[in-house]
Amino acid sequence: MSRFFKGTLVALAAAATLGGCRGQVSDKPPLHPNKNMDQVRRYDAQEPSAFFADGRSSRIPVAGTVAVGELREDTVLAAGVDQAGDFVSSLPDGMKLDAALLDRGQDRYDIFCSPCHDKAGTGNGIVKQRGFVPPPDFSQDRVREFPVGQITNAIAEGVRTMPPYAAQIPANDRWAIAAYVRALQISQGASLAQVPADVAGKQGWK
Ligand code: HEC
DSSP, X not given: OOHHHHHHHHHHHHHHHHHTTSSOOOSSOOOOSSOOGGGSOOOOTTOBOSSSTTOBSSXXXXXXXXXXXXXXXXXXXXXXXXXXXXXXXXXXXXXXXSHHHHHHHHHHHHHHTHHHHOTXXXXXXXXXXXXXXXXXXXXXXXXXXXXXXXXXXXXXXXXXXXXXXXXXXXXXXXXXXXXXXXXXXXXXXXXXXXXXXXXXXXXXXX
């Protein structure tokens, strides 16, 4: 057998075995040795059904249905504004300003805000360093004077070039972050008199 002929045979055999794997359409279900929930009879989203008179497989939600986590009726909690639309200047009812709230706020702030605002809130985070619009320094007088609700509102709804974070950060956490931003503001330019004596002593601050 010529070498050329042998080579052709090998190529044909390969084409015959592998050819079946490529681009072949089959109506048969895939082999599924271990039956699982893929095989359960069910309706897919939007699939029609003859069971209900309107031909839909799922029922339309009743009027006023609210998706989980989407209730915005409490405008103070959701957006930091009262019924008149003014920013509120204290935490929502039932929320306590304590170390646990600030710890949570710091944790969430470092994750969600520091990439742009940096960990001290001076507005020099990595995203800004890579060319994003510069965020303001939280210790500017203009931002210091914000009612706390305005900080919560900035997180929930965004401000000009800053995107909203309501979809990523639940309402309670938005308040924890706002409280922590306040702590950052106080920390920049605080006087020794504002530091408890035992803490100042431990740090050696005089
Ligand atoms: C993607 C970057 C980015 C992230 C993340 C971000 N910000 Fe901002 N933030 C900005 C920019 C930019 C501005 C300035 C917006 C402007 O004035 O156009 C801003 C402005 C603000 C202001 C001032 C609003 C005003 O009225 O001037 C506050 C308060 C604020 N951010 C809080 C936060 C908090 C709290 C978080 C975390 C939940 C956060 N930001 C996350 C970019 C960001």
